Amino acid sequence: MAHGHHIEIVQEQFSVPAKAKTISIILAVVGLILTGVGFAFLGDSNSASHSKATAHTEATHEAAGHHDDAATHEVAGHEAAGHEMEHGNVQTEKFGPRIDIQSISHPPMVRFWASLLIIGYYLLLISLAALMFVAIQYIANAGWSAAVKRVPEAIYTFVPVAFLVVFAVILIAKNDLYHWAHYEHLGLKKGDAGFDHILAGKSGFLNTGMLLAFPTILAIIFVLIGRKLRSLSKAEDAADKGETRFFKKSIRWSAAFAVLYGFTLSVIVWLYIMSLDAHWFSTIFGVYNFATGWVSALTCIGLFVIYLKSQGYLKLVSDEHVHDLGKFMFAFSIFWTYIWISQYLLIWYAHIPEEMSYYQIRYENYKPYFLVNLVLNFITPFLVLMMRNAKRNRWVLAIAGTLMLVGHYNDIWLMVMPGVYGPGQNISILDIGLLLFFAGVFMYWVLIALTKMGLVAVNHPYIEESAHHDVGV
Amino acid sequence: MGLIDKNLSLRNRRKLILGIFDDEDKLMDASSALVHEGVHIQDVYTPYPVHGLDRIIGVKRSNLSVVAFLCGLTGFSLACLMIWYMYVYDWPMNIGNKPERFTPSWIPIMFESTVLCTAYGMGFFFFIRNRLLHGIQPELLHDRQTDDTMVICIETGDGVNESKIVDIMRSKGATEVRERNGGVQTTI
Incomplete structure (x- = not known):
């Protein structure tokens, strides 16, 4: 060596x-x-369909209360449509049998909460995946990444912030965002008008207590493990050269985290996002969201590394490391596409109405978003990052990475918005505003976190190996 | 340049100087010293990949990725042709009332065929180009070059200072320096 x-x-x-x-x-x-x-435009978009629109901010319960009737009608409508599906004539057009999906009206503020949920959830996925990245490097005894390790370590300090955003949104607006939560709030018994046997059957898992408690407990554990790993990293920096005690401890904590994250991320995803379409389910949804978060986190790591390089920091990081991060971005974009198409394909092929409703609305009412999703998250990275030279060119990587981050925001937007509203929403100035705001906050937060420790893990056992990392000619 | 790289064959070489090494650091030192002196290193044989060596002796980037792309394109086209012939042209079938023309159900077959052709194509081309394919007689310069010994191979000719090469190899820790003339090796 x-x-x-x-x-x-x-x-x-x-x-x-x-x-x-x-x-x-x-x-x-x-x-x-x-x-x-x-905000100024918030009232306008819904006023036509929701004449009683009031601009409550905190009185969600009241808001939920005063459109109980509408919602009951809504649930009953869904139920009736379901029966028609099972017993009526099955239309077979291009997309198979149709479910009549109606636009759902909410108080104007809900649009804001939904938007906040999207960006908060997106950043939560990214920062958790950054922690997973660090954990995987430890578990795999990976050498190459030791030089860039401080970047994901800084990114995952955002977990508590992102979680608090999501948690606050849910605490305030869950009855509007999640129609099952609203349904639970109605407290219907079997035999009542509007009784929904699917939601009733899921209520053992899908209930307010679970929604509030389960992800919270996990988030606290994740944050604690993240802090532990950071403090071990810090202690390692201060230790003597060749001290591997902290490294070995980190491996154990990482293993614990990886197992916990692997098993429970899906559950968090089901509760936060999949339950927006509470009648629908997809067994691959957890992996799908993991792929979204993972590829976005790799992209974020890549962008921060490129930025730090451009400022003259991270002298140990060479084109080889940047190339490897580029490979990661390329490979996991394809992984994302693989999972995305798997979910789509099975539902398309199986032709089961209750599964298809998810794609019916997203394909027919949100077609531009659906296609942009594919263009930004698959075609762009696939074509742009395929060449070796592109992955070693920081400008190409930065531009492709930014497009991918926008694309995955669009992906999560497409998971959330139709679930909350049905058809008829568009990415609005509010969404863009919140996206930019949180982009700024996230950048600032991570940059500050980067100053809290040295940028080089000087006593990492594999730092030499990382410094000499070479992917070959 | 044919399919099989004639440059890699040792059969037609006039005279070779071989430096036998048992340590990769010494090997790399010797290689860079030789290259520094302007000697063209024919090839270096190592039982395992030595990182950084390719850059020192000036190995050019392989075109294997282009081969992979072309193989992938072939696989993709073959899949399209096959599905079209079977499912649209020759024997249209009604499966779940899905349309016959291009549909998402074609994607897995296209994907698998692309991956299959890429993987096999790359594998075969890799072995052919490296003269490692079954049936090609391997040419070993040293009995233990696939075990724990590394060999630097230099072709001599006009304008090559043989004694300087031998000196550099010795001074950089070669366990042995050999001369190969017409397939016969002698220690020098």
Whole structure:
């Protein structure tokens, strides 16, 4: 080892450049302004269909209360449509038998909560996946990544923030966002008008207690493990050269995290997102969301590494590491597509109405989003990042990565919005505002987190190996 | 350049100088010293990949990825042709009332065929180009070059200073320096 040129392992201390601070603050402020503008338009979009629209912010229960009737009617409508499906004539058009999907009206504020849920959930997926990335590097005894390890370690410090955003949204607006929560709120018994046997059957799992408690407990555990891993990393930096005690401890914590994350991420995904379409289910949905978060996290890691390189930091990181991150982005875009098409294909082929309702609305009422999803998340990375030179070119990587991040936002938007509203929504100025605001906050947060530790894991057992990392000619 | 790389064959070589090494660091040192002196290294045989060596001796990037792309394209086209012939042209079938023309149900077959042709194509081309395919007589320069010994192979000719090469190899820790003339090796 360590042949030829010797590479000095030197600690680097990052301080956030003024320009980066300004840019993230500008992003956040522009985002806030756009959000404000979006608020001004909030009333308009729904006023036609919801004449009683009131601008309550906190009185969700009241809001839920006063459109009980509408919702009961809604549930009954769904039920009737279901019966027609089972017993009536089955139409076979291009998309098979149709379910009549109606637009659901909500108080205007719900549009804001839904938008906040999307961005909060997106960042939660990304930051949890960054923690998983660190854990996997430890478990696999990976050498190459030791030089970039501090970047995912900084990204996962965002877990508590993202979780709190999602949790606050759910606490405030769950009865509007989740029609099963609203249904639970109605407290219907068997035999009552509007009784929904599917939701009643799922209520053992799909209930408010579960929605609030389960992800919260897990998030707390994840945050604690994340902090533990960071403190071990910090202790390792301060230790003597060749001290592997902290590394071995990190492997154990990582293994614990990976198992927990692997088994429970799906459950969090079911509760937060899949239950928006509470009558529908997909067994691959957890993996699908994992793929979304994972590829987005890899992209974020890539973008931060490219940024730090451009500022003259991370001297140990060479084109080889950037190339490997590019490979990850390319490979997991294809993995995402594989999972995405698997879910689509099985539902398309099986032709079962209750499964198809998910795609019927998303394909027929949200076709542009559906196609943009495929273009940004599959075709772009596939064609742009296929060439070796593209993966070693930081500009190409940065542009492709940004497009992918936008694409995966679109993906999550498409999971959430039709589930909450039915047809008729569009990515609005409010969504863009919140996206920009949180992009700014996320950037700022991660950059600050990067200053809390040295940028180089100087005493990592594999830092030498990482410094000499070479993917070959 | 044919399908089988004649440059890799040792059969037609006039005279080779072989440096036998038992340590990869010494091997890399010797290689860079030789290259530094302007010697063209024919090839280096190692029982396992030595990282960084390819850059030192100036191995060019392989075109295997282009082969992979073309194989993939072939597989994709074959799948399209096959599905079209079977399912649209020759014997249309009604399966679950799905349309016959291009549908999502074609995707898995296209995907599998693409992957199959890419994997097999790359495998075969890799072995053919490296003269490792079954049936090609292997040419070993050293009995233990697939075990624990590494060999630097340099072709001599006009304008090659043989004694300098031998000196560099010795000084960089070669366990043995040999000369191969017409298939017969002698220690020098």
